[in-house]
Amino acid sequence: VEIIIEDQLDKLTRKYNNSGGKPVLVNFKNLTNKMLNGFPHNDKLLHYIHTYPGRISPSIAFYFLSLNEFKSLKGYVLDPFAGSGTILLESLINPVLKRPALGVEINPLARLISKVKTTVLNEEEINKSLIKIKNIYEKVNKKDYEIPSFTNIDLWFSKKAKLQLAKLKFSIAKVKLNDNYRDFFWLSFSKIIRKVSKADPHIPPPVVLKPIKYKNNPKEYQKLKAYLKAVENPNIWLLFEKSVKENSKLSILNKLTELVNNKIDAKIISDNAKDISIDKIRPCGNITKNGGIKLSDESIDIILTSPPYLTAQKYIRSTKLELLWLGYSSEELSKLERKTIGSEYVTKSTPICLLNIESIDKLLEAVYKKSKPRGIMVYEYFANMKIVLSELYRVLKKEGYAIFVMGDNVVLKKHIKTYNLLTNLAESIGFKELLTLKDKIRNRSMITKRNGTGGIIRNEFIIILKK
Ligand SMILES: C[S@@+](CC[C@H](N)C(=O)[O-])C[C@H]1O[C@@H](n2cnc3c(N)ncnc32)[C@H](O)[C@@H]1O
Numbered sequence: 073v074e075i076i077i078e079d080q081l082d083k084l085t086r087k088y089n090n091s092g093g094k095p096v097l098v099n100f101k102n103l104t105n106k107m108l109n110g111f112p113h114n115d116k117l118l119h120y121i122h123t124y125p126g127r128i129s130p131s132i133a134f135y136f137l138s139l140n141e142f143k144s145l146k147g148y149v150l151d152p153f154a155g156s157g158t159i160l161l162e163s164l165i166n167p168v169l170k171r172p173a174l175g176v177e178i179n180p181l182a183r184l185i186s187k188v189k190t191t192v193l194n195e196e197e198i199n200k201s202l203i204k205i206k207n208i209y210e211k212v213n214k215k216d217y218e219i220p221s222f223t224n225i226d227l228w229f230s231k232k233a234k235l236q237l238a239k240l241k242f243s244i245a246k247v248k249l250n251d252n253y254r255d256f257f258w259l260s261f262s263k264i265i266r267k268v269s270k271a272d273p274h275i276p277p278p279v280v281l282k283p284i285k286y287k288n289n290p291k292e293y294q295k296l297k298a299y300l301k302a303v304e305n306p307n308i309w310l311l312f313e314k315s316v317k318e319n320s321k322l323s324i325l326n327k328l329t330e331l332v333n334n335k336i337d338a339k340i341i342s343d344n345a346k347d348i349s350i351d352k353i354r355p356c357g358n359i360t361k362n363g364g365i366k367l368s369d370e371s372i373d374i375i376l377t378s379p380p381y382l383t384a385q386k387y388i389r390s391t392k393l394e395l396l397w398l399g400y401s402s403e404e405l406s407k408l409e410r411k412t413i414g415s416e417y418v419t420k421s422t423p424i425c426l427l428n429i430e431s432i433d434k435l436l437e438a439v440y441k442k443s444k445p446r447g448i449m450v451y452e453y454f455a456n457m458k459i460v461l462s463e464l465y466r467v468l469k470k471e472g473y474a475i476f477v478m479g480d481n482v483v484l485k486k487h488i489k490t491y492n493l494l495t496n497l498a499e500s501i502g503f504k505e506l507l508t509l510k511d512k513i514r515n516r517s518m519i520t521k522r523n524g525t526g527g528i529i530r531n532e533f534i535i536i537l538k539k
Contacts, residue, residue, distance in 0.1 A: 075167055077140045081506075081536070088507035095491075095510035095533055103133040107138055112168065118165075121319045122185045122263050124156035125390045128378045128477055132511070132534065133162035133439055136376055137171070142456045145472070147373035149173045152345035152464060155364055155387075156158045156184030159376050160338040164190055170330050171337040171373070176345050178412055179398060180357030181262065181391045183340045187353065188259045188322070190338035191252050193324035202316055208243040209309060217242035222396045227280060229303075233268045236308035237261075237397060253357045256322070258356050260315040263395040268306045269393055273299070276390040295484055341367065344411065346459045348467060349475050356398055378477040379460070380414035382453045382490050388412055413456045416449065425452045427458065431496050435488065442484050449481060454497060461494075462503050466539060474503060474537040491533035503537040510534075 080103070087096050104113075119130050136142065137149070146169065151159040154175030162318050163173035173190075177183050219225075219238045229237070244257045271278035273296075283296040286375075330336050341350045342361050348367040352360045380387070388395070388409045395405055409417050424440060424447060426433045440447025464474060481488045495505050511532045 075111055075138065077138060077143075077168060078107075079140050081139055081141045084509065085507045092323055093508075098509050098511055099134050100131040100511050101131060104134050107135070107346055113167070118161060118322055118325070119156075119158055119188060120187060120536060122156065122259055123266075124182055124185060125387060126378070127156055127386050128158050128532075130158055130162055130522055132477055132532070133159045133376060134166065134243075136374075137162055137166045138168045141330060142374065142473065142488065143169065145325075145373035146171060147469070148370045148371065149374045149376055150175075150464075150467065152176045152187050152348065152375065152460065153263075153377045153379050155182050155378070156209050157182075157189045160186055161189050163376075164325075164331060164338050166329065170336055174338040174367075174372075175338065175340045176342045176348055177340060178343050178345075178408060179387050179391060179395075180408075181360075181394050181398065183343075183353065184255060184259055184262070184356075184386070184398070185357065186338075187357070188252075188256050188319075190325075191256070191322075192325045192328075193252065193256055193323055194326065197253060198256065198316065198320050198323065199250055200427075201247065201257070202313070203256065204247045205240075205243045206309070208246050209239060212239055212242060218401075220396065223402055225396075228269045228271060228278065228393055230270070230305070231306065233306050236306070236364050237265070237268070240308055240312055241297040241397065255355055256319065257316070258398060260312060260319050262398060263315045263319070264311045265394045265397050266528070267311065268303050268308065270300065270303055277386050278390075278393055286492045289295075314491065322336050345413070345458065346463060348463055368465050369466050370472075372467045373469055373472050374472040375464055375472070376477075377475070379457065379494075380412065381479055382414055382481045382488065383416060383449055383483065384416065386416070389413070400485070413460070414453055418445065418448045418452050420445065420448065422448050422452065424448060425455075427454055427497070429493075429496050433492050435493065438486075439483055441534035446484055454493065457494060458497055458501070461498050461503070465501050465503060468539045470539055472539050474498070474505060474539070476535045478533055478535070480531060480533065495535050495537070498535070498537050501538060503539060506536045506538055508533055508535050 077297040086094050105337055149159065149171050151173065154177040157175060160173040160175050163171045175186050177186060198211060217238050219234055225234060240261060244261055270281055272281040280533065281296060281300055283293050283300060286292045286296055324332055340353050342348050350365045350367055350485055351362045354360055392405055407417050422435065426436065436447060437448050468474060476494060478491055481490055491508060498506060
C-alpha cells in the first residue's frame with residue numbers, strides 16, 4: 073500500500089494567510105490515516121511501554137515527519153523536551169523517511185523511557201536475562217538487600233510490596249548484563265511501581281488513595297477498595313514478568329535494518345534545553361556533564377517538540393515514586409523540580425523584568441498585579457523559554473523548521489493563548505512564523521483537574537516556524 077504524501081503544509085499556509093492568521097483546524101488522526109492509506113503503522117504500540125504525563129499523539133509527529141515539503145531535510149530531528157521519546161521513536165520508524173534524532177530532557181525517568189524505546193534489543197536475550205534475574209530473586213537472602221529509606225515510603229507501599237520491590241531491585245542490579253538490557257529491566261521495574269503503590273490511580277501526582285472519595289460511583293468505589301487490598305499483598309515477580317513480556321515487543325525494532333546497521337539512531341544527548349550540550353548518558357537515565365561540549369551551531373534540520381505548559385504539569389512530582397525507587401534522592405528531585413520549566417516551584421524573591429514583548433509584558437503586569445507568586449511563575453516561564461528559543465535558533469540550520477505542539481492555559485481564571493505569546497517570543501529572536509494549526513485534544517495523558525489556577529487543556533496548537 074502506498075503512503076499518500078501531499079504538499080499539505082503549503083495548502084494549510086494559504087488557508088492560514090487567507091483567514092488573517094486564525095489557527096487552521098485540522099484533525100491529525102484523520103490526516104495520518106489518510107496518508108497511511110491502509111498501511112499498518114503497528115510500530116505505534118512501542119510508544120506505550122511506560123506511561124508518562126503529557127505524551128503527545130504519535131500522529132502529530134508522524135504527520136510532520138512524512139511531509140513532502142520536508143523530504144529534502146534528511147538530517148537530524150531534535151526534540152529539546154523529549155519526554156518519553158514519542159518524537160524520537162517516530163523519527164526512526166517513519167515509513168517515508170527515517171531520520172536520526174537527538175533528544176534533551178530534564179527528567180531522568182523520561183530519559184530512561186526515551187533511551188529504552190529507541191534501542192534495538194533481542195527478545196531471546198531478554199528472555200535469557202529474565203531467567204537469570206529470577207534465579208537471583210529466588211535465592212537472595214533478606215540480609216543481602218537493602219530497603220530504600222525515602223521519606224514516607226510506608227505511606228505509599230505496603231510492607232510486602234516494599235520487601236519484594238527491594239529484592240527485585242537488588243536482583244536487577246546484581247545480574248551480569250549489558251547496560252542496554254539492564255536499562256530495559258529498570259524500565260520494566262519502574263512500570264510496576266505505581267501499580268503496587270497506594271497512590272490514587274486517577275491522579276497523576278501521587279496522592280494517597282481514599283476510595284471514599286469515589287462513593288458516589290459505587291462501581292468505582294468497590295474497584296478501588298479491592299485495589300487497595302491488592303497492593304497490601306502483591307505478587308511483584310508476576311507483575312514484573314508481565315511488564316517484561318509487554319515491553320519485549322520492542323524487539324520488533326530489529327526489523328529496521330537502518331537501525332540495526334547503525335545507519336541511524338536516536339540519542340538523548342543532554343538534560344537542559346536552555347544549554348544544549350553533548351553529554352554522556354549513563355545507565356538508569358543518569359547523565360554526566362562532559363566538559364560542556366556544545367551542540368554545534370546550525371546542525372539540526374527539524375526541531376519538533378512539545379514544550380512544557382505554562383503551569384500545567386508536574387513532571388517530576390508525578391514520577392517521583394518511580395524516580396525514588398530507581399535510586400534518585402528526594403534532594404535530587406527537588407533540584408530537578410526547580411530546573412523544570414513550567415514548574416510551580418519558583419523563588420519568591422525572583423525579580424521580574426519586562427521581556428520587551430508587548431503581548432507578554434501586558435500579561436505579566438496583569439497577573440503580577442493580582443498575585444505576585446503567579447506573576448513570578450509566568451515570568452519565569454517566558455524568561456526560560458526565551459533562553460531555550462535562542463538556543464534552538466542557534467542549533468537550527470538556515471531554512472530549517474521548528475514546530476511546537478502546545479496547549480492553551482488558564483491563569484487566574486483568564487484564558488491565555490500561550491501559543492501566540494510563544495510565537496511573538498520566537499519572532500523576537502529571529503524565527504519567521506509560517507502558520508499555526510489547531511487540533512481538538514482527545515486523550516493526552518495529562519488532563520488533570522486543577523483548582524482554579526491551572527485550567528484544563530482542551531486544544532492542541534501547533535506553531536510552525538522557520539529560520
Ligand atoms: C510536554 S512534555 C514532553 C512530552 C513528550 N513529547 C512525550 O511525548 O512524551 C515536556 C517535557 O519537558 C521537560 N522539561 C521541562 N523543563 C526542561 C528543561 N529545562 N530542559 C529539558 N527538558 C525539560 C519535562 O520534564 C517534560 O518531560
